Amino acid sequence: MPIVTLPFAELVDRFGPVPDGVELDVWDVEGPYDRPDDVAITLLPFYFAGRHRWQFVHDLPNLRLLQLPSAGYEHALPHAPAHAQVANGRGIHDDETAELAVGLALTSLREIHTFQADRTAGVWDVRTTRSLADRRVTVVGYGAIGVAIATRFEAMRCDVTVVARTAREQDGRHVHAFGDLPDLAGRTDVLVLITPLTDETEHLVDADLLAALPDGALVVNVARGRVVDTDALVAELERGRLSAALDVTDPEPLPAGHPLWSTPNTVLTPHVGGNTDLSVPRTLELVRRQVSALAAGHPFANVVHG
16 A cells, blocks of 8 residues: 655644545654655655655655655755655745745835834834835746745735746736846846746856845845855945845855844845745645545646656
8 A cells, every 4th residue: 555654743633534545654754664665655844954864765665756845846856766756845835935025025125123123122213114115026936936926016016027037928927037137137126036946046146136236125035045146145235235135045044153144234034934834734735636646646746856
């Protein structure tokens, strides 16, 4: 009987009915699984670091699907066994990450973080801040999360431009190519990054692109830290020319003493874009679909490799 392993007992308890001929089991990938020949689908733990534990996944000779709980998959592809398909968590974190992107922008522009610091200090300082409405927002990355982000910024009455690897028409929007970014930067007030990390997107936002942004522009990164040249961003922040609102950094976790702990005009959250109370139910929705596909002999969803 094919086994589907889930990393936490809570997921098994909340899964609901299982198709005939399929078994659920708990396996956190912290050690070898005791019935390796029977595992057909494995859901990795959230933010699975792997390291030596990847060997336990390779020891599953009949694994058909390695399911990731994250939209990003660059961390898994170099280690995934060749005989299994890999699926990402597209759809799980769309709403969560889009909410955070807008929240980070609002926190920075409306200076919510500094008002909270004033509260701690017992200071009542009424001052004018910047509105998000009417800002020119460029969203870099136009997958499912990018669509969710663009839609929310439009609802906030922003002028939204979207950019992806290739130019196209989608959802009634013109999608610009990465090559258009240098021209778009000069008319961007808020640059939102949600593109996957690939060889093409590593340091996509480099010193030249940052320099092309107008004075006072805001960089919001909910993608991966290495999409931005951190040293170049730090230089712009220390000059006070740009602002940043970051959920991801390079390196990550951010080590003690790193300049981003103390740069001005900076809002920082510790990679929590997909970490809300929606994560578990949305993950279960996707895994239920994959298990149904397994039982019916249908193709898996969200396959990114294999």
